[in-house]
Amino acid sequence: MLAYERLIALDGAHNVRDLGGYRTANGGLTRWRSILRGDGLHRLSAGDIDTLLDNGIRTVIDLRNAHEIAAEPNPFTGHARVRYHNTPLFSALAPVEMMADAAVSFDMSDRYCQAIDDCQPAIAEVLKIIADAPDGAVLFHCSAGKDRTGVISALLLANAGVDEATIIEDYALTATISGPLIATLRERALGRGTPVALVDIVLASKPHSMQQLIRYIRENYDGFEGYLRGLGVQHGTLTRLGERLLHNP
Numbered sequence: 498m499l500a501y502e503r504l505i506a507l508d509g510a511h512n513v514r515d516l517g518g519y520r521t522a523n524g525g526l527t528r529w530r531s532i533l534r535g536d537g538l539h540r541l542s543a544g545d546i547d548t549l550l551d552n553g554i555r556t557v558i559d560l561r562n563a564h565e566i567a568a569e570p571n572p573f574t575g576h577a578r579v580r581y582h583n584t585p586l587f588s589a590l591a592p593v594e595m596m597a598d599a600a601v602s603f604d605m606s607d608r609y610c611q612a613i614d615d616c617q618p619a620i621a622e623v624l625k626i627i628a629d630a631p632d633g634a635v636l637f638h639c640s641a642g643k644d645r646t647g648v649i650s651a652l653l654l655a656n657a658g659v660d661e662a663t664i665i666e667d668y669a670l671t672a673t674i675s676g677p678l679i680a681t682l683r684e685r686a687l688g689r690g691t692p693v694a695l696v697d698i699v700l701a702s703k704p705h706s707m708q709q710l711i712r713y714i715r716e717n718y719d720g721f722e723g724y725l726r727g728l729g730v731q732h733g734t735l736t737r738l739g740e741r742l743l744h745n746p
Contacts (some may be wrong), residue, residue, distance in 0.1 A: 509540035512642035521658035536642030539569035555633025606709030628738040655721035668707040
């Protein structure tokens with residue numbers, strides 16, 4: 498059996514990783530090289546792009562806003578072999594360098610819960626793009642690959658039947674595998690005058706934040722299934738979305 502690595506080794510990105518290999522409720526595994534999550538791609542080298550293509554990437558979904566893309570363009574815009582989509586998510590979930598005036602007392606899970614409430618049309622659009630993507634792997638990403646990307650990942654894994662403990666573990670992986678990325682974002686934010694305590698809160702990937710989001714979805718939407726149904730996404734789309742991340746029978 499082919500062995501896969503969850504983290505895709507790249508020179509210009511540090512948090513591109515696979516959602517494959519997770520156990521599902523029916524005893525199966527999520528499919529490798531079908532859906533990947535990631536951080537900013539603007540520093541990818543030509544070799545990095547070839548690596549992603551060799552790993553089957555044929556669709557890229559950029560979750561960043563217009564300001565972020567203007568400052569750090571996506572290398573897959575107009576690419577001959579990749580379908581590129583831009584669906585901005587979570588405008589309230591600003592990049593750390595834009596949060597100098599935020600209160601140090603806030604919790605990242607509050608932002609996630611707010612986004613779950615306020616960004617439903619955009620979330621539905623992202624899920625539909627993934628469900629309807631052509632053959633090949635889908636890569637969706639933001640800037641750090643943990644907040645906007647983390648919420649979408651949680652919804653995808655839950656829809657595929659992955660349990661809550663594993664969803665939390667997947668979220669927390671950023672803290673253990675993305676040291677260079679987090680260090681760069683931290684230095685940049687501190688250079689802009691953002692308080693140290695706030696930077697550390699925003700850049701953390703503590704399990705608590707995803708635990709709180711899952712609790713919020715359970716209490717306010719009757720769980721992930723209820724939330725996904727409430728998005729207005731057609732049943733067939735959710736079925737295709739789950740099948741895309743699951744092994745074929």
